Amino acid sequence: MKFEIMTEILFELLSKKTVTAKYLAEKYEVSVRSIYRYVASLESAGVPIYTARGAGGGISIVDTFRLTSTFMTEKEFDKVIGALTAIAEGVPDKTLDSAINKLKSVIKNEYASCKMTSGNLIIDASPWGDAVGYKSKLNVIVGAIESISVLHIKYHDRNGTVTERDVEPHFIVFKQGLWYVYAFCRLRGTFRFFKIGRIENATVKAENFTRKNVSEADMGLDFWENAAEAIPVRLEISSAVVSDAQEWLGVENVKEKDGKFIAEAKLPLDGGLISKIMGFAGGVKVLSPDILKTKVVSAAKNLLNNCG
Structure with a gap:
């Protein structure tokens, strides 16, 4: 435990200019006296640490120090x-x-004798069947972020509405197997997540913008596209489509109970959810809530009428 805390303290000092013993003690749940002992041990090992007393003081590491x-x-x-x-x-x-x-x-x-074995992890941003167009579009977006340039996009929302708008891209986000660009939308006057797969085309404009101070907490990464309408959903999954349901909801949310596969998750109550359930062609039965049952039944009736 002592070695682990000492290592953590070392990296803490390398990543920050100055920290206090109190801060380190609270973070690693040890006494301030223990922190000073750990610091003394690091100094004995040759790490150039100095401690400043009084207001504005703390524990620091010299700027020229580098790990081998x-x-x-x-x-x-x-x-x-x-x-x-x-x-x-x-x-x-x-x-x-x-x-x-x-x-x-x-x-x-x-490590001259080391034989590299890297390559067990592959991340391919493009969807199946498109290895060029998607990556080219992603390169344009990444380039706009790096150059702090305004991006003009043609965007298809999940309701089929197509809009063209200027956005100020800040981050590329990979969430639940999908790629998004987090950008300030000038059309709506707010930050939004734009699914890259729904961007038909993207063009970098000859205009720069001022990056806004946005933290990960501000982004709200625990999101759905219609988060305000997300509801607890309980579904019964037939064995014929259980693999597809696991890919959709995650294997941890699909459990076998009394010979049946039951899925429980919090999902957005919108047209996308209705279409997804109907896309299983009867392989998914809505157990709750009743409002979702009603919407699925209504959509099924509309489908029958259209087929008639």
Whole structure:
């Protein structure tokens, strides 16, 4: 435990200019005295740490201190390079490519006998059947984010409405197997998530914007497209479509009970959910809530009338 906390403190000091002993003690749930003992042990190991007393003081590490490349093992380097390579293949980025090459050069020099086994993780941003168009569109969006340029997009919402709008892209987000761009929408005057698969085309405009100070907490990543209408849903899944239901809802939300497959999840009550349930062609039965049952029955009747 002592070694683990010391390691965490070291990385804490490397990532921040100054921290207080009280902060570290609260974070690692130890006494302030213990923190000073850990710091003394790091100093004994050759880490140049200095402590300033009084207001504005704290524990710091000299700016020139750097960890040697061997602070990571061969396998750790391999895993990091593999993960970064997978991300770079999904979202190409010149800076990321440069970082990967630097890491590869480090491991080549420090572990000359190491045989790289990276490649177990693959991230492909494009949908099935489209390996070029989607990635080209993603490259345009990433380029707009990096150059802080306004992006003009033609967007299809889930109701089929097509709009053209200017947006200020801030982040690329990968959520529940889907890619989004988080951008300030000038048409609506607010930040929104735009599903990249629903963007028909994207063009970088010759106009820059001022990035807004947005944190991950501000983004609300625990979202549905219509989060205000999300409701608890209970479904009975037939064995014929259980695999598809697991991919849709997640295997952790589809359980076998008394010989039946029951799915429980919080889902948005909208047309997309109705269409999804009907798309299983009778393989999904709504157990609750009643309002969802009513909507599915109504949609089924409309379908029959249209077929007549």
